[in-house]
Amino acid sequence: MAAKAPDRRRNNPPSHGTTPPVFLSSSSLEAAKPKQSSRPPDEIRKIFLRTGLISSVTGSSFLEIAPLKLSVSVLGPRPLPRTSSTPFAAQAILTTEVKFAPFASTVRRGYLRDSSERDLGSRLYQALVGAIRRELYPKSRIEVVVTILDSEDEGDDVNTVYIEEGKTTVETKFWDAGRSERALGVVLAGCITAASAALADAGIEMFDLVSGGVATSFVDEANSKGKAKGDAVSNKLYVRDPAFAPPEGKTPLATCVLGYMAARDEISELWISGKIGTKNGTTEIDELVDEAIAAARSARGVLNEAAKERVQFIVDKTGTAPPSKGESTDVEMSG
Amino acid sequence: MTSLVVPGQPLGLASAYIPGPGVHIFNGQIIASLVGQVVTSPQASTTSTSTSTTSSTSTSTSKPTSTTSIPPTISVQKPVLTTDEETNATLLPEVSSTVLCRITRINPRQATASIFIVNNHICGDEFQGVIRVQDVRLTEVDKVKIFNSFRPGDIVRARVISLGDQSNYYLSTASNELGVIMADSEMGDPMYPINWKEMKSSRTGVVEERKVAKPF
Amino acid sequence: MSILTPQPAGDSLPPPLTFSTSLFRQISPALYLERHLTHSPPTRPNGRSPSQCRDFTLTTNSLSHAHGSAVVRAGDTAVVCGIRGEILTVAPGDDPSRFESYHCPPTSATHACGSRGAGGASWGGLIIPNVELSTGCSKKYPLGPPGGLAQTLSDQLHELVNVTKLVSLDSLRIYDSDDGSGSSLASTKKIKGYWSLYLDVLCISLDGNILDAAWYAIVAALKSSRLPLASWNQTEERIFCQALLNHPISLRQSLPFTTTFALIPLPNSENHRKETAILLNDPDSYEEGEACEILTILCTTEFDPAQGDSPRFPLAGLRTRVEKIEKRGGWNIGLTQIESCLDLATSKAARYFQSLAKEQPAPL
Numbered sequence: 031m032a033a034k035a036p037d038r039r040r041n042n043p044p045s046h047g048t049t050p051p052v053f054l055s056s057s058s059l060e061a062a063k064p065k066q067s068s069r070p071p072d073e074i075r076k077i078f079l080r081t082g083l084i085s086s087v088t089g090s091s092f093l094e095i096a097p098l099k100l101s102v103s104v105l106g107p108r109p110l111p112r113t114s115s116t117p118f119a120a121q122a123i124l125t126t127e128v129k130f131a132p133f134a135s136t137v138r139r140g141y142l143r144d145s146s147e148r149d150l151g152s153r154l155y156q157a158l159v160g161a162i163r164r165e166l167y168p169k170s171r172i173e174v175v176v177t178i179l180d181s182e183d184e185g186d187d188v189n190t191v192y193i194e195e196g197k198t199t200v201e202t203k204f205w206d207a208g209r210s211e212r213a214l215g216v217v218l219a220g221c222i223t224a225a226s227a228a229l230a231d232a233g234i235e236m237f238d239l240v241s242g243g244v245a246t247s248f249v250d251e252a253n254s255k256g257k258a259k260g261d262a263v264s265n266k267l268y269v270r271d272p273a274f275a276p277p278e279g280k281t282p283l284a285t286c287v288l289g290y291m292a293a294r295d296e297i298s299e300l301w302i303s304g305k306i307g308t309k310n311g312t313t314e315i316d317e318l319v320d321e322a323i324a325a326a327r328s329a330r331g332v333l334n335e336a337a338k339e340r341v342q343f344i345v346d347k348t349g350t351a352p353p354s355k356g357e358s359t360d361v362e363m364s365g
Numbered sequence: 366m367t368s369l370v371v372p373g374q375p376l377g378l379a380s381a382y383i384p385g386p387g388v389h390i391f392n393g394q395i396i397a398s399l400v401g402q403v404v405t406s407p408q409a410s411t412t413s414t415s416t417s418t419t420s421s422t423s424t425s426t427s428k429p430t431s432t433t434s435i436p437p438t439i440s441v442q443k444p445v446l447t448t449d450e451e452t453n454a455t456l457l458p459e460v461s462s463t464v465l466c467r468i469t470r471i472n473p474r475q476a477t478a479s480i481f482i483v484n485n486h487i488c489g490d491e492f493q494g495v496i497r498v499q500d501v502r503l504t505e506v507d508k509v510k511i512f513n514s515f516r517p518g519d520i521v522r523a524r525v526i527s528l529g530d531q532s533n534y535y536l537s538t539a540s541n542e543l544g545v546i547m548a549d550s551e552m553g554d555p556m557y558p559i560n561w562k563e564m565k566s567s568r569t570g571v572v573e574e575r576k577v578a579k580p581f
Numbered sequence: 582m583s584i585l586t587p588q589p590a591g592d593s594l595p596p597p598l599t600f601s602t603s604l605f606r607q608i609s610p611a612l613y614l615e616r617h618l619t620h621s622p623p624t625r626p627n628g629r630s631p632s633q634c635r636d637f638t639l640t641t642n643s644l645s646h647a648h649g650s651a652v653v654r655a656g657d658t659a660v661v662c663g664i665r666g667e668i669l670t671v672a673p674g675d676d677p678s679r680f681e682s683y684h685c686p687p688t689s690a691t692h693a694c695g696s697r698g699a700g701g702a703s704w705g706g707l708i709i710p711n712v713e714l715s716t717g718c719s720k721k722y723p724l725g726p727p728g729g730l731a732q733t734l735s736d737q738l739h740e741l742v743n744v745t746k747l748v749s750l751d752s753l754r755i756y757d758s759d760d761g762s763g764s765s766l767a768s769t770k771k772i773k774g775y776w777s778l779y780l781d782v783l784c785i786s787l788d789g790n791i792l793d794a795a796w797y798a799i800v801a802a803l804k805s806s807r808l809p810l811a812s813w814n815q816t817e818e819r820i821f822c823q824a825l826l827n828h829p830i831s832l833r834q835s836l837p838f839t840t841t842f843a844l845i846p847l848p849n850s851e852n853h854r855k856e857t858a859i860l861l862n863d864p865d866s867y868e869e870g871e872a873c874e875i876l877t878i879l880c881t882t883e884f885d886p887a888q889g890d891s892p893r894f895p896l897a898g899l900r901t902r903v904e905k906i907e908k909r910g911g912w913n914i915g916l917t918q919i920e921s922c923l924d925l926a927t928s929k930a931a932r933y934f935q936s937l938a939k940e941q942p943a944p945l
Contacts, residue, residue, distance in 0.1 A: 039727045041709050041739050044680065048667035048777040051809055054821035084786040085657040086719040086866070088454040088489050097645045101785050103717025105724075107457055108490035110531050118531040127724065129716070132781040133647040133663025141713065161372075163389065163398055169528055170457055175717030175724065177783060179661055180644045191821065230372060233443050233455050235398040237389065238373030293373030294391065337400050338369045344444045345369070345402070452603065465608065487607050490720060520608055547608065 040141060050137050053190040074271035074325050077332040079224065081231035082340035089232025091336065093224035096273070099180040100220055102228040107170035122167035126155040128176045128221060135183045146210075150218055151176075157222045157242070157289030157299035163235040172234060176221050182274045183213045211303040212246055213274055215287040218301070219244040222289045223329050230337035238291035240298055241333050243326025246272040247304075247318055248280035268317065270325035286318045290326035297323075370397040376439060385440025401443040454489030458525045458534050465546075466494055466536065468519045474498055476515040478523070480534065494534035496523060501576055503539040513562075514538075514576035520547035522578050544578035606867075614871050615847055618859050627656075627865055632925055634840075634863035639797070641805040641940045648826065649806025653798040656865065657788035662798035663781050666808045668755065668820050669707065670774040677772045680707050681750045683743045707753055710738040710780040712795055719787035719866065734792060738782070741796060744905060745837040745879070748778070748803065752831040755820055757813040773813040774820050778803075778830070789865035792877065796839050801937055806830045835883030837904060838933040840926035843872035844913055858913045862925055874914055878922060879905035880930035899934060901927045 036042040069075065075095050084090035089104035110116045110123065128150040130139050143151075158174065219242030226239045248267040267280060276282050284304030288297050300319070307314050370376065376388060376395040384390055385406075387399040397403070445452070458464055458480055466478035480492040501509045515521060522543050523536040538544045541561070548564055550556050550571055556564040558577040565572045606613045606626065617626050624630065635656035644650040647663035654660075671677050683706075712734040715724045722730065742748070755774040780802070782795045807829055809822035843864035847857045860876070861868055869875075885900040903923055908914060 039732050040711050041735050043667075043709050043777055043779070044669055044706065046669055046672070048669045050667050051811060051822040052668075052819070053809070053824050054814065055824065084659075084718065086721070086786065086788055087717060088720070090717075090786075099644075101716070105717055105720050106490065107455060108720070109492045112493070112532045116531050127717075131661070131663060131713075131783050132711075132779060133644060133650065133665050136646055138665045138667065138779060141711070167455070167457055169531065173717070173724065175715075177716040177785065179663075179783070180646065182645075190824075191817075230400045233399060235387065235389075235455075236372040237391065237396070237398060239371060291373065293375070293396070334371050337371050341369055341400050341402075341444060344446050348444065348446060465604075481607055482604060485604070487603060 037141070055190050069273075071267060071269040071277075072321075072324070074328045075273075077223070077329060079227055079332050079336040080339065081227050081336050082343075087232075089228045089230070089234070091224045091228040091231060093220050093227075095216070095220055095271070097180055097182045098178070098217060098220050100176055100178045100217075100224055102177075102221070102224045103173075103175045104225075104228045104232040104234065105173040105175065107167040107172050107234070110169060110171055118169065119171075120168050121164035122162065123171040124155060124159050124162060124164065124174070125171060126151045126158065126174045126176070126225070128154060128178065130178045130181065134178045134181050146214060150214065150221065153218055153287075153299055153301060154221050154225060157240055158225055158229070160296075160298050161226070161236045161238055161240045161291060162229065163237060166235050172229075174225050174228070176225060178217060178221075181213070181217055183210070212272060212282060212285045215244045215246075215285050215301065215303075216271065216274075218242060218287050219271070219325070219329070222299070223333050227333055227336045231340055238293045238296075239330065239333055239337060240289045240291055241326045241330040242287065242289055243270070243322040243324070243329060244272065244285065244287045245270045245318060245321035245325050246285045247283045247306075247314075247321075248276060249283055251279050251281045266314075266317075268321040270321055270328070284314075284318060286322040288319065288322045288326060290323055290330075292327055292330045368402075369400060370403055370441060371400050372396075372398050376403060376441075380436075382436050382439040385438040387441030387443070388439060395439055397441045399441045399443050401441045403439065404442050405437045405439045407437055452489075453483075453486040456483050456486050456488045458483050458488075458492055458494070458528075460525055460527060462525045463543075464494070464523055464525060464536065466521050466523060468515045468517050468521060469493075470517055471511050471515055473511055476511050477533075478521060478536065480536075492534060493532055494523070494525070494536040495529070496521070496536045496538060500526065500535070500537040500539055502544075509576075513574040515545065516548065516573075516575075518549060519545045519575070522546050538576055538578075541579040544576040546578045548573075548575055610867065610871050614845055614868065618845060618847060623859065625861060626867065629862075631859055632862050632921075634925075634929060635865075637794070637797070637936070639801055639936050639940060641801055647802075648808050649802045649804075649830070651798045651801035651805065653794045653801065654786075655790070655794050655863070657786055658791055658794050658865075659784070659786040660791065660794045660798050661783045661785060662795070662802040663783075664802045664806050665779045665781070666776045666806075667779065668774050668811060668822075669777045670820060671772060677754075677775070680775055681754075683746050683750070706743075707750060707775055708739075708742050708748060708778045708780065710742055710782065710799060711735050712738065712782045712784065712791075714784050714787065714791075716783055716785060718784040721866070722787060734795060737792060738780070738795060738799065741837070741839070741879070742780075742799075745833070745881070747800070747832055747837065749831045749833065753778070755811045755813065757815075774811070776808055776811070776830075778806075787866065789867070789869045790841050790863050793839050793841050793863065797933055800832075800836055800838065800933075801940065803830055803832055804836075804937060805940065835881040835900070835902070836934060836937070837879055837881045838930040840878050840880065840922075840929045842876040842878075842922050842925075843868050844874035844876065844911065845871055846873050846913065860914070860918055860922060862922075862929075874911035875909045876914060876919070876922060877905075877907045878903060878926035879907075880926050882930045882934040899931050901930050903927070 078094040081091045083092050084103055087103045087105055091102045093100050107122055128147050132139050222240055222242030246269050249265055284306040287301040289299035290297055374397045376397055379390045379393045379395055382395055384395055388395050389398050462483050464480045465482035466480040468476050468478050470477045475495045475497045478494050480494050498509050498511055499506050501514050523538050525534050526537045527535040529535040548556050550566040550573055554566045554568040556566050559565045561577050562574055563572050564575050617624055637655035640652040642650055644663055648666050649664040651662050712731050714722045714731045753776040754772050756770040757773045780799050784791055807826040809826050810828050811820050811822045814821045843861045844858050847859055880901050881904050882899050882901045885898050
C-alpha cells in the first residue's frame with residue numbers, strides 16, 4: 031500500500047506504508063482445507079440475536095452467525111441536520127450505514143467506507159425503507175448504523191503464495207466466481223435481520239419485520255467444467271445460508287439474497303448474482319428465490335423472539351400489564 | 366404470562382375495532398406495528414349485557430360483541446420500566462404539544478430554544494424550536510421585547526403552534542401558564558417568580574424581567 | 582427521593598414547581614447530581630458510591646481475523662479492540678533505528694517519527710492506535726469522520742503507548758534469516774523489516790470513561806496477540822510469513838492501567854463563596870457532562886517475585902506503582918484528594934491485572 035496523504039484525524043502508519051502479511055506455503059496441497067459443515071443444505075446456521083444491549087441509543091441489536099458478528103444501533107427519530115440543503119420532509123428520512131471494522135476481514139480495511147460498504151448500505155436501505163411507517167415521524171431522520179466486527183471471507187489464502195517445484199504461483203485454490211458476492215450476501219442477510227430487530231427494539235412503528243435470507247445454487251464441478259447443459263438443472267443443489275467454502279466437489283452458480291416480510295409475503299430487497307439460466311423460463315430464478323425465502327422464514331422465528339426480548343424482560347420485571355388487556359390467541363405467524 | 370405481539374402480526378378484523386396507536390390496517394386486518402402488548406378499550410362493548418365475564422381479559426379481542434354500535438379501540442403498547450416511564454425515545458413534537466425547552470440564543474426577533482420534553486415525556490433527542498416575538502404573549506404584542514422575556518439558559522414551557530420549516534418548530538408562550546419556569550439571574554443564582562413579568566434572585570434579591578409562566 | 586423540588590432558599594412564596602425525578606434529571610443535571618451527592622451517604626444517580634467503579638468483563642481472542650483482540654465491557658461502555666500486524670519493509674539504505682525508539686518526550690509524542698505538517702496530520706511509528714466512535718455507540722456522538730473526542734482519545738492512547746513503552750519495539754523486528762527469533766546473534770543479522778501494529782478500538786456502546794476501557798482493551802489485546810512468524814526470503818526478496826500464528830508480542834514486565842475520576846463541583850449553599858467538590862470514580866457520561874475536572878492515574882502492576890504467589894491466580898503478590906498522573910481542567914483537586922484516588926487506582930490496577938491473568942493466553 032503506497033503512502034497516501036495521511037488522514038488528518040487519525041493516527042497514521044509510518045510514511046513507508048505497510049503491507050499485509052503474505053503467507054508462504056510449500057505446496058498448495060498443504061493449504062488448509064476449508065471446513066466442511068455437516069449441516070444439511072436446507073438448514074440455516076444457528077443465529078444468536080440479542081436486542082437492547084446499548085443503553086444510550088434508541089434501539090440496538092447484536093447478531094452472531096458462526097464467524098459473522100455485527101452490532102446495529104438505531105438512532106432517532108432525531109431532528110434533520112441543520113443544513114440549508116435539507117428540505118422539509120413530511121416523512122422520516124432513513125439513513126443506513128454499514129461499516130466493517132478494520133479487523134473484520136482478512137485484509138485490513140481502512141476507516142473510510144469503501145464501495146462494497148456503500149453498496150451494502152444502500153441494499154440495507156432498500157430492504158428496510160418500505161417496512162417503516164415513516165409517515166408517523168415527520169421532519170425527522172432515523173439512522174441505522176451497522177458495525178461488522180467479524181465476518182467470513184476468503185481467508186488467508188488470498189495472501190498466500192505457493193511454491194511448487196521451486197516456482198512460485200499466486201494462484202489460489204478455492205477461487206470461484208462470485209465468491210465475494212456470496213460472502214457479502216451472508217453479511218447483508220445478517221444486517222437485514224439484525225437491523226429489523228434493532229428497529230423493533232427502538233419502538234419504531236413498522237408494517238412488518240424484515241428478515242434476511244440467502245441461498246446459493248451449486249452444481250457438480252464436472253458439470254460446470256464440461257459446460258453440460260440440460261442435466262445441470264436437475265443436479266442443482268440449493269444451500270440455504272451457505273458457508274463460504276462450497277460443498278465438496280460442487281461449484282456455485284448463483285446466489286440470491288433477499289429481505290422478506292413474512293407476514294405480508296413481500297420481498298423488499300432482492301439481489302441475485304451469478305450464472306442463472308433462462309432456458310426454462312424463470313423456474314431457476316424462482317427456485318433460488320424460494321430457497322432464499324425459506325432461509326428468511328427460518329431467520330424470522332429468531333427475529334420474532336429477539337424483538338420481544340426487551341419488552342418481555344420489562345413485563346417480567348414490572349409484572350404489570352396495561353389495564354384492560356386483551357389476549358389475542360388467534361394470531362398465526364408465518365416463519 | 367402475557368403474550369406479546371410483533372410488527373406484522375394480525376390482531377383481528379378491521380371492521381371489529383377502531384385502530385389505536387401502534388397498529389395499522391392492511392387487507393382488512395388490524396396489524397400490529399410495534400412490539401408490545403395488545404390493549405383494547407373499552408374492555409368489551411359498553412352496550413353488551415350478557416357477557417359480563419369479559420372483564421376477565423381473555424375473550425374480548427377475538428370475539429368482540431357484534432351488537433356494539435361503537436367498536437372498541439385496539440392498540441399495541443410498548444411497556445416501559447417504571448424507572449424510565451417518562452422517556453419516550455420515538456416521541457416527536459406535534460402541533461399543540463406542550464413542551465419544555467431551554468433557550469439557546471436570542472435576538473430581537475426571536476428566541477431559539479432546544480426542546481427536550483414533549484407532553485411530560487423526555488424525547489430521545491433535542492429538537493430546535495423558535496419563539497418569535499409575536500408569539501411571546503397574548504396582549505400588547507407590539508411592546509414585547511425578547512430581551513425582557515427570555516435569556517439563554519432559561520427553561521420555558523411552550524406550545525407547538527407549527528411544525529415550522531425543516532429545522533425549527535414554531536413555539537408560542539402566549540398563554541398564562543406558558544413562559545419561563547426556571548431561570549438563573551445574571552449572577553448565576555436561581556430565581557423565583559414574583560409576578561407574571563418578573564423573577565427575583567433568591568440570594569441577592571435582584572429582580573429581572575421575564576415572561577413568567579403562572580405557577581400551577 | 583422521588584420528588585425533587587428546586588426551591589429557593591428562604592423568602593416567601595416558593596413556587597410549588599415540582600418535577601418527577603426523571604424530568605428533573607433532564608432539566609437540571611447539575612442540581613440533580615448535587616442533590617444526590619450531598620445526600621448522606623453520598624450516592625450517585627447510578628446507585629454507586631463516589632469511590633465505586635463499575636464491574637467490568639474481559640474477553641480476549643474472540644475475533645477470527647485479528648491477530649489479537651479484546652472485548653471490554655464496563656457498565657454500559659463496551660469497546661472492542663482488534664490488533665492486526667502488517668509488515669513494514671525497510672528500504673535499503675534506511676536507518677531502521679528510527680522505528681525503534683519511543684525517544685520523544687510524551688508531550689510531543691505525535692511528532693515522533695516524522696513530520697507533523699502544518700495541517701496537523703502526521704505519520705506515526707510502528708504502533709498505531711485509533712479509536713472509532715462513529716459506530717452509533719451513543720446518540721450524543723455524531724456519525725461521520727472522527728470528531729474532537731475520537732481524535733483526542735486516539736492521541737491520548739498514542740501518548741500512553743509511547744510514555745509507557747508498552748511494547749518492546751525490538752521484538753517487532755524481522756530479520757533476513759529464516760530464524761527470526763532474535764537470538765544473541767541479533768547484531769549480526771540484518772533487519773529487513775518490522776511488524777507494524779494497528780490497534781483499532783471500536784466503541785460499541787458509550788457511557789462514559791471510554792479511556793480506561795479502551796486502554797485496558799489495548800493492553801489485553803496486545804497480551805493475547807500472536808503474529809505469524811515472518812522472515813526474509815532471499816530468492817523472492819520479500820518478507821513471507823508462516824501460516825501458524827505463534828509469535829507473541831513482547832510487552833513490558835509491569836503492565837500499565839489507567840483509572841479515571843471526574844470531579845463534580847458542589848456549590849455550597851450556606852457559604853456560596855466556598856465551593857466544595859466531590860470525586861467520582863469511573864464516571865458515566867451523565868456525570869462526565871457535569872464534571873469540571875478529569876483526573877487520570879496510570880499505575881503499573883507486576884508480580885512481585887519476592888512474594889512467590891502462583892502467577893496463574895494471583896491474589897496478593899502484586900507490586901503496583903504509580904507512573905503518571907494527569908489532570909485536565911480546574912484547580913479544585915487537592916493533594917489529599919489525589920492521595921485517596923491513588924489508593925483506588927492501585928486497587929483497580931490490581932483487579933485489571935488479575936482479570937487479565939485469568940484470561941487464557943492463546944494456545945501456541
